[in-house]
Amino acid sequence: DTAVSQTPKYLVTQMGNDKSIKCEQNLGHDTMYWYKQDSKKFLKIMFSYNNKELIINETVPNRFSPKSPDKAHLNLHINSLELGDSAVYFCASSQEIVGGHTEAFFGQGTRLTVV
Amino acid sequence: AQSVTQPDIHITVSEGASLELRCNYSYGATPYLFWYVQSPGQGLQLLLKYFSGDTLVQGIKGFEAEFKRSQSSFNLRKPSVHWSDAAEYFCAVGARGGSEKLVFGKGTKLTVNP
Numbered sequence: 651d652t653a654v655s656q657t658p659k660y661l662v663t664q665m666g667n668d669k670s671i672k673c674e675q676n677l678g679h680d681t682m683y684w685y686k687q688d689s690k691k692f693l694k695i696m697f698s699y700n701n702k703e704l705i706i707n708e709t710v711p712n713r714f715s716p717k718s719p720d721k722a723h724l725n726l727h728i729n730s731l732e733l734g735d736s737a738v739y740f741c742a743s744s745q746e747i748v749g750g751h752t753e754a755f756f757g758q759g760t761r762l763t764v765v
Numbered sequence: 766a767q768s769v770t771q772p773d774i775h776i777t778v779s780e781g782a783s784l785e786l787r788c789n790y791s792y793g794a795t796p797y798l799f800w801y802v803q804s805p806g807q808g809l810q811l812l813l814k815y816f817s818g819d820t821l822v823q824g825i826k827g828f829e830a831e832f833k834r835s836q837s838s839f840n841l842r843k844p845s846v847h848w849s850d851a852a853e854y855f856c857a858v859g860a861r862g863g864s865e866k867l868v869f870g871k872g873t874k875l876t877v878n879p
Contacts, residue, residue: 654808683866691803691853693869706866740808750859753799754867756809 653677656741656757663731664765671726671760673741680746681705682724683754684716687738696739699724700746731764738762767792767858771870778846779878786841786873788830788856797859798839799867800830804852812854815839826850851877 656673663669675682683706684696698706699718713729724741738761742754768791778784790796797816801809813824820832830841839856853874857867 691872691874693809693855693872695866695868698866708866742809750797753797753811753814755811756801758808 652757654741654743654755654757656739656760658760659758660761660763662763662765665731665733667731668727668729669731669762670728671739671741671762673724673726673757675722675741675743675755677743677755678745679743679752679755680721681744681751682718682721683742683744684724684726685740685742685756687740687759689737693740697724697726728762731762733764736762736764767796767860767868769856769858769868769870771854771856771873773873774871775874775876777876777878780848781845784841784843784846784850784875786854786856786875788839788841788870789837790839790856790858791837792858792860795834798830798832799857799859800824800828800839800841801855801857801869802826802852803855803872809855812841846875846877848877848879851875 654675681700683698687693696710697716702718715727718724738759740759741757744751744754770789799814800812812828813822815832853872855872856870
């Protein structure tokens with residue numbers, strides 16, 4: 651039973667298209683994230699949501715719009731895709747505890763290729 | 766804001782040899798510290814974490830890490846490497862009582878020779 655699952659695993663699309671990536675966690679966590687891993691494997695946070703509320707937005711272009719219908723789901727919609735959006739996108743979740751958060755649990759990633 | 770440095774981009778070891786991957790962090794207080802491993806085409810798996818208490822932390826797959834406050838380091842070690850340990854390793858730091866985000870180092874790629 652996968653803890654953090656995201657779909658699709660691979661996504662190939664043309665420039666200018668709009669696409670969505672879905673993420674679900676069954677860990678009961680209250681915080682979810684989107685991270686982007688570039689071609690050099692560098693991981694950087696994009697967004698975090700706590701109980702469906704946006705907490706972190708790390709200067710991501712407004713073509714990227716996260717949506718959290720409930721605390722178990724965090725989807726990422728990308729408008730007008732550009733070549734530079736090609737990357738692996740990871741969803742993650744964690745639980746708020748006294749003094750911070752637990753470790754983050756990651757999904758398997760979605761490899762987005764824009765052609 | 767916290768930051769992480771992994772000085773070694775790529776390390777090659779022979780199977781059965783010992784391993785140490787370096788991680789240095791910058792943070793104004795004692796942070797939360799993590800090591801994650803990423804096999805090719807896979808997500809990130811947590812190897813171990815430091816929150817408080819004993820500064821020598823044991824993780825999965827025979828890995829351990831030691832938090833050294835004086836050196837702002839959290840180096841990962843394994844006494845005997847197996848071929849299946851070949852992967853990318855990421856050190857990450859989280860803030861206490863602050864932002865939820867993890868800040869990752871740039872990763873160290875481990876190659877294991879037979």
